Amino acid sequence: MSKKKGTELAVNFNQELARKFEEASKRKIDISDFMTDFIGQFISAQTQKAYLNDLKSFFNFMKSGNVFITHPNQIQGHHFQFYRDQLIAQEYSSATINRKLVAIRSFIKWAMASKLIDYNPLDVVKLPKVQTETPTVAFDDEEVVRMINSTDLSTKKGNMNRVAMILLFALGLRRSELVNIRVKDIYKERGHNVLKIKGKGDKERHLPLSESIIDEIHNYISALRKFNIELELEDFLLQSTKKGKNTKPMDGSTVYRIIEKYAKINGITKKVSPHSCRATAISHLLDTQKTPIRDVAIFAGHSKITTTERYDKRRENLDNSAAYAVNYEDKKKA
Numbered sequence: 001m002s003k004k005k006g007t008e009l010a011v012n013f014n015q016e017l018a019r020k021f022e023e024a025s026k027r028k029i030d031i032s033d034f035m036t037d038f039i040g041q042f043i044s045a046q047t048q049k050a051y052l053n054d055l056k057s058f059f060n061f062m063k064s065g066n067v068f069i070t071h072p073n074q075i076q077g078h079h080f081q082f083y084r085d086q087l088i089a090q091e092y093s094s095a096t097i098n099r100k101l102v103a104i105r106s107f108i109k110w111a112m113a114s115k116l117i118d119y120n121p122l123d124v125v126k127l128p129k130v131q132t133e134t135p136t137v138a139f140d141d142e143e144v145v146r147m148i149n150s151t152d153l154s155t156k157k158g159n160m161n162r163v164a165m166i167l168l169f170a171l172g173l174r175r176s177e178l179v180n181i182r183v184k185d186i187y188k189e190r191g192h193n194v195l196k197i198k199g200k201g202d203k204e205r206h207l208p209l210s211e212s213i214i215d216e217i218h219n220y221i222s223a224l225r226k227f228n229i230e231l232e233l234e235d236f237l238l239q240s241t242k243k244g245k246n247t248k249p250m251d252g253s254t255v256y257r258i259i260e261k262y263a264k265i266n267g268i269t270k271k272v273s274p275h276s277c278r279a280t281a282i283s284h285l286l287d288t289q290k291t292p293i294r295d296v297a298i299f300a301g302h303s304k305i306t307t308t309e310r311y312d313k314r315r316e317n318l319d320n321s322a323a324y325a326v327n328y329e330d331k332k333k334a
Contacts, residue, residue: 025289031059031069038110044202046176054103059084072111077121080104081250084125094128101127137270138280142290144169147262156227161258163220164238164250168259168274171207172281172300174199175256175274179249186217186235199301207299 035055039048062069063085069075080101087097104122139147148165152158167173167181177197185196186209193209209217221231229245231237236249255274263272282300285291286308291299297308316332 031071034072038107047078051103054100057100058104061086072108075108075118075121077124080122081125088128098127134281136275137272138276138283139272143266143268144280146266150262153223156224159220160238163216164255164258165262165277166213166216168277169281170213172278173197174278175252179238179252180256181237182234183237184233197301203301205301252290261292279311282308286312
């Protein structure tokens with residue numbers, strides 16, 4: 001009898017993949033190795049960066065007390081408790097404290113799932129109760145107009161500041177969404193000018209642009225040509241403030257400075273930030289334009305309507321309270 005040939009899979013050897021497998025199987029010798037594996041499970045680069053920063057803060061705190069963690073099984077409940085207490089003493093907001101602590105808890109839960117530890121030492125430590133945060137201060141309509149019109153259009157920076165504020169106020173963008181807009185993200189679809197936005201968790205939304213906004217963008221791009229800057233499709237719409245054309249987007253801290261600068265110029269003394277522009281756009285739609293809250297939630301990129309409700313001042317309007325409509329004796333005839 002002849003032997004049957006064994007079935008073998010024909011594969012091409014991938015040296016780079018083999019190297020990755022070999023490195024992954026090596027014994028971890030530093031906590032940073034475990035951190036790298038942990039954040040690798042997240043797809044969003046923003047999420048990875050946020051978790052990494054919060055974990056680094058915790059391990060730097062440990063080092064300041066002469067405790068050097070090299071493996072997740074060395075983390076103890078009292079380490080977590082002392083860190084929590086220090087954050088409270090430093091007067092961080094309860095929401096910020098919880099965010100920082102949740103990052104560490106997530107890391108420990110991952111370590112348990114990966115069989116690196118046998119139990120969760122942090123279960124016995126309570127997180128502080130999240131207090132209701134002070135609502136973001138918004139601008140009124142007159143302040144918005146004054147700020148936008150106070151930019152110096154004879155300079156590159158002035159033109160850039162104007163279009164940045166217009167997009168923040170008109171579209172309610174987050175700071176990160178604004179600075180990551182590329183020229184190619186503005187396009188035509190079914191007769192509409194549209195802006196593609198990549199929001200939290202890399203979720204995309206597409207916002208139609210009014211003719212006035214398109215005109216402002218065209219005027220801005222034309223103004224840049226006077227400074228020998230020709231924007232192409234792959235370029236960031238708002239570039240860093242360095243001289244000439246460059247490939248880096250405007251820094252997030254620059255957006256803060258723009259809002260603070262023009263608020264100060266116009267005598268606005270209340271504490272404001274780029275998020276104030278977002279709050280202004282959302283509350284304007286809810287309170288002035290009476291736009292349905294579900295439509296506003298889609299516009300703002302909120303995954304939950306409860307988030308949008310925080311901006312709805314009408315909730316506190318006693319004149320229109322539903323309580324006045326409760327009348328069990330006044331029955332309508334069928």
